[in-house]
Amino acid sequence: MGEKIGKFFDSVGAFFTGGDQLPWCDRDIILGCEREIVEAGDDVTDEVKQESIMRLSWALVHSRQPDDVQRGIAMLDASLASAVSPLQKREKLYLLAVGFYRSGDYSRSRQLLERCLEIAPDWRQALTLKKTVEDRIAKDGVIGIGIAATAVGLLAGGLAAALARKK
Numbered sequence: 001m002g003e004k005i006g007k008f009f010d011s012v013g014a015f016f017t018g019g020d021q022l023p024w025c026d027r028d029i030i031l032g033c034e035r036e037i038v039e040a041g042d043d044v045t046d047e048v049k050q051e052s053i054m055r056l057s058w059a060l061v062h063s064r065q066p067d068d069v070q071r072g073i074a075m076l077d078a079s080l081a082s083a084v085s086p087l088q089k090r091e092k093l094y095l096l097a098v099g100f101y102r103s104g105d106y107s108r109s110r111q112l113l114e115r116c117l118e119i120a121p122d123w124r125q126a127l128t129l130k131k132t133v134e135d136r137i138a139k140d141g142v143i144g145i146g147i148a149a150t151a152v153g154l155l156a157g158g159l160a161a162a163l164a165r166k167k
C-alpha cells in the first residue's frame with residue numbers, strides 16, 4: 001500500500017514540475033565556454049569561432065539561471081540569419097526552442113520546433129522536445145482550468161454563505 005501511495009505522489013509531483021528530459025548546465029561549463037572564446041581571440045578560423053559560440057549558446061540555454069537562458073536566446077537569435085547550411089539552421093532553431101521552453105514561452109518554442117522539423121522531419125531530438133512542449137501546454141491548460149474552477153467555487157461558496165447569514 002505504501003508503495004502505491006509513493007507512486008501516486010511521484011506522479012503528482014512530476015505533473016506539476018514538468019519533469020522534462022533536457023540536460024541542465026552549470027555555471028562552470030558556461031565559464032569554460034566563455035574562456036574558450038576569449039582565449040581563442042582572433043587567431044582562429046571563423047569556423048572554429050562559430051563552433052565555440054555554438055557550445056556557449058548550448059550551455060546558456062541549458063542553464064538553470066534565467067539570465068543565462070535569455071543571453072543564449074539573444075546570441076542564437078542574432079546568429080540565426082548567418083546560418084549557411086540547413087544543418088546549422090536546424091541546430092540553432094532547436095537551441096532557440098530549448099531556450100524558449102526553459103523561459104516558459106511554450107508557444108514560441110513549439111513554433112521554432114515546427115520550423116526545425118520542416119528541415120529535418122525525422123529528427124528525434126526535436127520530436128521529443130515538441131512532445132514535451134505540447135504536454136506542458138496541455139498541463140498548463142489543465143492547471144489554469146483548475147484554478148479558475150476553484151476561484152468560481154470559492155466565489156459561489158462565499159455568496160451562498162453570505163445569503164445564508166442574511167436569512
